[in-house]
Amino acid sequence: MADFIWGIDAGTFTRPEQPNKIQYMATRWTSYAFYMISWFMATIVAPGIRLLLKFRFYPKDTEEFFSNLTKESIEMRLKSGKNSSRTDYLSHLLQLREQKQATHDDLVGHALTVLLDGYDTTGTALLHALYYLAESPAAQQKLRTEIFSSLDEEKSIDFDKLCGLPYLEQVVYESLRLSSLIPQYTKVCTTSTDIKLSELKNIRVEKGITIMIPNYQFHHDEKYFSDPEDFRPERFDNGAYQELMRKGIFLPFSDGPRVCMGIRLALLTLKSALFYIICNFYVVRKTERLIPRGDSGFGVVLQGDINLEYRRVFR
Ligand code: HEM
The missing domain is CATH 1.10.630.10 (Cytochrome P450)
Known part of the structure; x- marks a missing residue:
C-alpha cells in the first residue's frame, strides 16, 4: 500500500530485519481507529461526550507521521520529475492539487482513506x-x-x-x-422500489430510506x-x-x-x-x-x- 499510495518502498520485504516504521504506524493507526469505532458507537445516544472527552479517531503522532510522509513523497516526486511516468495514487493526488486546488490536509485525508480501505482489508x-x-x-x-x-x-x-x-x-x-x-453494507435507496417477497407480499422501499444488506x-x-x-x-x-x-x-x-x-x-x-x-x-x-x-x-x-x-x- 505504501508503494501504491506514496510510491515508496516500505521495506517490508526488502529490509525485513529492520524495524518498519510505516508498518508500525499503519498498524497502530488502524487498530486505534477500529478500537475507537466501538467508543463512537457506545456514545451514539450522547454525542456531546465525544467533545467533552476529546475523542480522537486516530492517534496524533500517526496523523503527523502520515502528513509528513505525504509532504516528503510529493517533494521527492516533483524533484525527480517522474510524476507523469508512474501511475499511482500520488500522481492522482498531484492532479487533485493542480486541478481542484486540494489542500495538503485534503491530500493526506485522501491518502489515509485509501490506506484504511486497502491495508487492513487485504x-x-x-x-x-x-x-x-x-x-x-x-x-x-x-x-x-x-x-x-x-x-x-x-x-x-x-x-x-x-x-x-x-x-x-x-x-x-x-x-x-x-x-x-465487511459483514453488512449500509446503502441509501435512490429510486423508490417494490421488492417482491412472495406471490402475496410486496415491500416498498422509498427513496431516501437506508437499508442494510446482510452480506455475511x-x-x-x-x-x-x-x-x-x-x-x-x-x-x-x-x-x-x-x-x-x-x-x-x-x-x-x-x-x-x-x-x-x-x-x-x-x-x-x-x-x-x-x-x-x-x-x-x-x-x-x-x-x-x-x-x-x-x-x-x-x-x-x-x-x-x-x-x-x-x-x-x-x-
Ligand atoms: C480484500 C480486500 C478488500 C475488500 C474485501 C474490500 C471490500 C470493500 C467493500 C465491501 C466496500 C463497500 C462497503 C460498503 O458498501 O459499505 C469497499 C469500499 C471501498 N474500498 Fe475496498 N475492499 C478491499 C480492498 C481495497 C483496496 C486495496 C482499496 C484501495 C486501493 C480499497 C478501496 C476502497 C474504497 C475507496 C471504498 C469506498 C468506495 C466508495 O464508497 O465509493 N478497497 N471495499
Whole structure:
C-alpha cells in the first residue's frame, strides 16, 4: 500500500530485519481507529461526550507521521520529475492539487482513506486465505500444482497469466465468502422500489430510506452455498461466482455506485501474495485447537492467534 499510495518502498520485504516504521504506524493507526469505532458507537445516544472527552479517531503522532510522509513523497516526486511516468495514487493526488486546488490536509485525508480501505482489508483477507489453506491440505496442494504448471522457464509468471489462474481465483473468492470481512453494507435507496417477497407480499422501499444488506448471511446461506461453513473453492468452478454476483448473493466487494474502488488492486495483491507463498512454502497449522470464528464488531474474523508454520518447498 505504501508503494501504491506514496510510491515508496516500505521495506517490508526488502529490509525485513529492520524495524518498519510505516508498518508500525499503519498498524497502530488502524487498530486505534477500529478500537475507537466501538467508543463512537457506545456514545451514539450522547454525542456531546465525544467533545467533552476529546475523542480522537486516530492517534496524533500517526496523523503527523502520515502528513509528513505525504509532504516528503510529493517533494521527492516533483524533484525527480517522474510524476507523469508512474501511475499511482500520488500522481492522482498531484492532479487533485493542480486541478481542484486540494489542500495538503485534503491530500493526506485522501491518502489515509485509501490506506484504511486497502491495508487492513487485504491483510485480513490474506491471513484468512492462508488459514483456510492450512486447514485444507488438499486444496493447498491443488493450488500449488496449478501454480507450478504455470511457471515459465525463469520460474516466474506474468501479470495476465497470474490473473487467469482459475483455482487461485476460486481460492481467493472462497476465502472472501467464508470470512465476509465487511459483514453488512449500509446503502441509501435512490429510486423508490417494490421488492417482491412472495406471490402475496410486496415491500416498498422509498427513496431516501437506508437499508442494510446482510452480506455475511447471504454468504453462509445453504440455499445458495451447500455446506456453507466448509472451505471448498470448487464451488466456484467455471466462473460460477459471476452469476452469484449478478444475482446479488455473493458480494465480497459490495456492488453498485459505491462498490469497492480497489477490487483490482486487492485481487492482484492477494493473488500475488498467495502465488509467492504457496509456490515456496507448505503452510501448516501449528496449534491443534481450531480457532473459533466470531464477530469482532466490525468484520467477521478469526479470533485468537493464527499460528501457522511455513515449511520451505524444495523444487
Ligand atoms: C480484500 C480486500 C478488500 C475488500 C474485501 C474490500 C471490500 C470493500 C467493500 C465491501 C466496500 C463497500 C462497503 C460498503 O458498501 O459499505 C469497499 C469500499 C471501498 N474500498 Fe475496498 N475492499 C478491499 C480492498 C481495497 C483496496 C486495496 C482499496 C484501495 C486501493 C480499497 C478501496 C476502497 C474504497 C475507496 C471504498 C469506498 C468506495 C466508495 O464508497 O465509493 N478497497 N471495499
